[in-house]
Amino acid sequence: MGGETTGQRSAVIYTLVECARRHGHDPEVYLSDILQRLPAMTNQDDLSVLLPSNWQPSTATPALEVEAAIMP
Numbered sequence: 800m801g802g803e804t805t806g807q808r809s810a811v812i813y814t815l816v817e818c819a820r821r822h823g824h825d826p827e828v829y830l831s832d833i834l835q836r837l838p839a840m841t842n843q844d845d846l847s848v849l850l851p852s853n854w855q856p857s858t859a860t861p862a863l864e865v866e867a868a869i870m871p
Contacts, residue, residue, distance in 0.1 A: 818851040832857055 819829040833849045
């Protein structure tokens with residue numbers, strides 16, 4: 800199902816999710832934060848801060864982590 804690149808795109812998403820888990824991040828919070836940051840960034844920005852190994856939650860993200868921790 801899907802197009803020719805569907806498998807490759809899925810592999811990228813799964814890799815980001817698993818890398819976030821490996822670095823101790825909640826994948827949902829991580830993906831939500833980086834997807835909110837990306838539209839404001841340009842090719843001139845250092846995108847390495849969005850990698851799971853370098854990621855630090857934005858100021859709005861800690862509330863999401865607390866909410867995620869409370870909800871089962």
